[in-house]
Amino acid sequence: MCLGIPGRITEITDGDLTMGIVDFGGIRKDVCLAYTPEAAIGDYVIVHVGFAITTVDQEEAHRTLEVLRAMDGAIEGELGEPLPEGSP
């Protein structure tokens, strides 16, 4: 659970707790954005257990996803499902 997965913010919902939808190469998850108040729709964030902890650029996000894809079970362990084939 300690691995951060990069993804792109596609929706932001302001409420008691700022939440959003983050797309991880095809898998979309509810993510808490309270710790990255500077992040906007379209930005890339690194997400740990459903919380964005830092923003990164697109190139960094794609590269990191590739590394995680090579680690057996890493993405499935974090997101609960494997990445779709051929996604960036």
Added chain:
Amino acid sequence: MKYLDEYRDPVLARRLLAELRATATRPWALMEVCGGQTHTLVRQGIDELLPAGMRMIHGPGCPVCVTPLELLDKALRIAERPDVIFTSFGDMLRVPGSRTDLLALKARGADVRVVYSPIDAVRLAQREPDRQVVFFAVGFETTAPANAMAVLRAADLGLTNFSILVSHVLVPPAITAILDAPDCEVQGFLAAGHVCAVMGWTEYEPIAARYRVPIVVTGFEPLDLLEGILLAVRQLEAGHATVENQYARAVRRSGNTEAQDAIRRVFRVTDRAWRGIGTIPTSGLGLADEYAEFDAERRFDVLDIRAAEHPDCIAGRILTGSAVPTDCAAYGAACTPRTPLGAPMVSTEGTCAAFFSAGRTR
């Protein structure tokens, strides 16, 4: 060079490696304290490509692996209660306790559920007001902000049926404990990039100065690791001992201050037992007094549980880097990812699992 062609940029990887070989004049020993980094080092064979005599010692960087056995037994005791929905990150379910594991308990009818985020556990508690929802709050500084927010949310919502079983650990005190050991061979550290994305690296500066060790904040891609190792070796060769940031793409010196504020509100620093290592002073987080009502250990009266490790498992020596998995008689035989004796074989971040999945043999 057997693995180098798989790199994103094999030319750059070869250049970094050539530079490392030209720089290193002594058999330096570095330690990484991050399961993701361990996995990359082993899978890519970076540890086998280093200049002669130089080595990477794999430190206690897997949060699943360092969660103490007695805490697992406490989790099992709580999870078997009929009034409890026990929630956890998926990678804790197969970690063996003294007698069984959470997955086996679930198969026997206990209500054990995997959640992606601790916020999901809070939502479950809202939906199930007649059940007690307990979340297994383990991890390093990377998961602490999430678990802190879960408690803040539960407090805001006035939930009386939500609690967390806490086993949070902190990296800098573990580094200090490793350096304080009389037989310590580690001469420099790679600090975990994502831990530092939350906490920044100011905590590491006094450690580098006091123990005269270089510490390089490093990402977990192959090229990051090669560069982190090179930066540490350059410092060692020059007699320097400072904190450097290789992972500037994601880490700032002050870290994520919003996340740190939440951690400080909800948790307090406490002594913490590390599986296989023992108690390290001020090396963990427990709930602050103000949030003690959310402490599952108190709510379910499991404070007195004690436990003993499997006699054939050398996880303690693996976690401190004094042995590698292939030194263990059980490795790959009695102990595999399907039949793990100890935690480092369970988690994808564990050193034994990393060796096993890379096909390393005794």
